[in-house]
Amino acid sequence: MNENNAEVPLPESPGAENPVPEHPVTSAPPTPYTPVQPKRKIPIIVWIGGCGALLFVCAVAIVAGIYFGLPLFGGDPIVSVVPNSSMVYMGVDLSQTQSENFGEIITVIQELADEDTGKTMAESLDKLMQDELKMSFTNDVAPWVGRYGALVITEGDFASEDVKMMFILETRNKGKTDEFLTKFVAALEKEQGMEFEQSESNGIAFYTDKANSTYDDDMVIARNGKFIYLANSQDTILASVNLQKSDSLGSLQSYKDGVAVLPKARLATVYMNGNTLAEGLSSFFSDVYGPGYASYMENITTAGLSGMAMSLSVEEEGLRMDTASIYDETKISEYQKEVLATDYLAPKADALLPEDTFFFMGSNASRAPGNYTKVDNPLYSSDMEESFDMLEQQLGINVRELFDLFGNEVALALGPADDGLFAEAAEVKIGFTILAGTTNEAGFVAWFDNALNKVFTQNMYTEYDISETKIGEYDLKQLNLPNGSESVAAFIYGADNGYFVLGTSPSMLESGFSGTKTLANNETYRQTWAAFPEGSVPYLYVNVTEFMNFLADNAGAFGGSDIVDVQKKLQKIPVVALSMNNTTGYVQSVTMIVFIDKGEQTR
DSSP states (O other), rough: OGGGGOOOOOOOSSSSSSSSOOOOOOOOOOOOOOOOOOOOOOOOHHHHHHHHGGGHHHHHOOOOOOOOOOOOOSOGGGGGHHHHHEEEEEEEEEEGGGHHHHHHHHHHHHHHOOOOTTSSSHHHHHHHHHHHHHIIIIIIITEEEEEEEEEEEEEEETTTTEEEEEEEEEOOOOOHHHHHHHHHHHHHHHOOOOOOEEEETEEEEEEESSSSBBBSSOOOEEETTEEEESSSSSSHHHHHHHHOOGGGGGHHHHHHHHHTOOOOOOOOEEEEEHHHHHHHHHHHHHHHHHHHHHHHHHHHHHHHHHEEEEEEEEEEEEEEEEEEEEOGGGOOHHHHHHHHHHOOOOSSSSGGGGGTOOEEEOOOOOBOGGGOOSTTTGGGGGGHHHHHHHHHHHHHOOOOHHHOOOSSSSEEEEEEEEEESHHSSSOOOEEEEEEEESOHHHHHHHHHHHHHHIIIISSSSSEEEEEEETTTTTEEEEEEEEEETTEEEEEEEEETTEEEEEEEHHHHHHHHHHOOOOOOOOOHHHHHTTTTTTTTTEEEEEHHHHHHHHHHTTTHHHHHHHHHHHHHHTTOOOEEEHHHESSSEEEOOOEEEEOOOOOSSOO
């Protein structure tokens, strides 16, 4: 018990020797309460200030114009000292910052962010370190920094922010590194109010701030061989130092399978294990869908997933991002194996779309969805079956039949349109087209006719009229809805020549079906896919320039002058595109390129 609230002994029974006190006995008055000043989290500049190059890891390697004279061969040595059980690994190859493309692209990114392009990022980092630590990146870090750096989260709980983490940076001059550490620790004590203790373990000198004054986090700094560490636990560093190569991330098969399909010249590499992904997605789906549906969504997205590798590369065309999802053959279903064994084919639907299409998303698989084994297919799980049953009971629509009608290909396109539902009823000159391959044209049309009747007549009590129409070589139907005293063409649908068609604009369909000026022949579209790696096929294409032009032309409907401001800002990002990559084994890979028009630089 606290001495200020100590228990007072009871007096003995009254008597001659023990008279009753004139005043009752009380405890000592309590000491006035002095509030404890809350401790702060260590600022990010403290974590990265001394190892300034590690800013590349957290800010996607944005320092340009510094030439380290680093070798351009060899693999990342840091993965050999990272435990294979680590939750997240984020590494950077600083040699990739030496290219002319990197400097030009960073300048464009600065312009997009309205940064002062008159000052290099190295100069900005020098100023930041000077303000916080009275040190300089150029003078104190650049002389010893090596080629590779990484941020590793080894274990913990993201939800509670209680994680063990470490920065690791390769050095190329041990003497200069040790000089830096001495100066860095002194600067942290003087400028940031930290108090370090020096100790030795396993022959390594450790500088440890015990968070006994200003900050709530421990901070441990050390160098072992050619690596410098900043961590929030000495045990984390010792585990890395004493790690057996066979227990390292670099020896993990999932990691090796993932990075094998990534570009060799990578600026940044990220790897997350399957458990980390599952926990993250579970939390996300719980927030979005609720706990009940979260487990179902998690099973669909992470079943058998052993890890995911991602990378960022700087290409002549712009920024390239690759993702590889790695699956454990022993933990996936027969359905998943069939899906992973499916080859992606070049789309054919792009030859049926007008050349001014600014959004295209489509997949052309070697097998139709109906050919996949229904056992273990998420679409036929008990939860989905219950949803299908409810939909059929409420609306009379049998979704199971629809899935069985799809063929190998499906595509969605958006583009400008002067006619159709949106242009005439909403005064927004846009149209969309959906194309779905099918081997049962009559069955597809019959299903859609029935669905229209159920939705409009029996549930919305809305009258509609259907007329026959022919566009190019396609015999289709047009659904008309009342619009005041007149009617408006809501959309056109039907099936012919191996495709089910659903579109809102007759002129958009006409341009695609009967013209030679199609998206497939569009020069920008063709050049876009020429930039992608061999073995990849188109999946998503966004002509940002044309899309922003469309929005600016319809600024009144989409936000007025703000649209014009965004249009000007995005002028140097003409296209964003994503491909599906054909890989071997149990790896699923995609590539996205953000095309950047470097043009004239402002520096």
